[in-house]
Amino acid sequence: MLKKVETETKADELVQLFLEVRDELAFLDQQYKEARAVLERNWERLEIKALAFLQRTGQTNAKTDYGTLYKRIDTRINVSDPQRFIDHVLTNPEENIFLMEHRACKTACQDWIREHNKDVPGVQIKHEAKIGVRKAS
Numbered sequence: 001m002l003k004k005v006e007t008e009t010k011a012d013e014l015v016q017l018f019l020e021v022r023d024e025l026a027f028l029d030q031q032y033k034e035a036r037a038v039l040e041r042n043w044e045r046l047e048i049k050a051l052a053f054l055q056r057t058g059q060t061n062a063k064t065d066y067g068t069l070y071k072r073i074d075t076r077i078n079v080s081d082p083q084r085f086i087d088h089v090l091t092n093p094e095e096n097i098f099l100m101e102h103r104a105c106k107t108a109c110q111d112w113i114r115e116h117n118k119d120v121p122g123v124q125i126k127h128e129a130k131i132g133v134r135k136a137s
Contacts, residue, residue, distance in 0.1 A: 018133040 061070035079085045089096040104123045
């Protein structure tokens with residue numbers, strides 16, 4: 001297929017090649033997800049066994065010739081009530097603004113630009129041309 005990609009120039013041939021490559025990528029993605037899911041389940045089982053071992057032996061870590069097994073705490077933060085969170089931040093923004101991350105919302109920025117006909121201060125926007133391909137119906 002590589003030679004075809006390098007030599008074909010007709011639109012119908014390009015579309016056909018795009019569809020073939022897209023389908024192959026989708027197939028490979030699915031194979032990867034399935035293989036990874038098996039390994040992730042095995043990893044979770046090993047974590048359960050390792051935590052049980054450390055708890056049973058009263059340890060927080062266990063050094064071996066192969067490496068060290070240790071317990072760590074993984075903390076995840078989710079906003080369960082967005083309005084309540086924003087209200088809290090805005091009650092004292094000088095102190096609480098750091099509870100938020102520095103990231104612009106793409107959709108809101110695009111809407112603001114259309115409405116105000118100018119760029120959002122402090123936000124850099126990058127436009128990049130991409131090719132989209134749809135399969136004939």
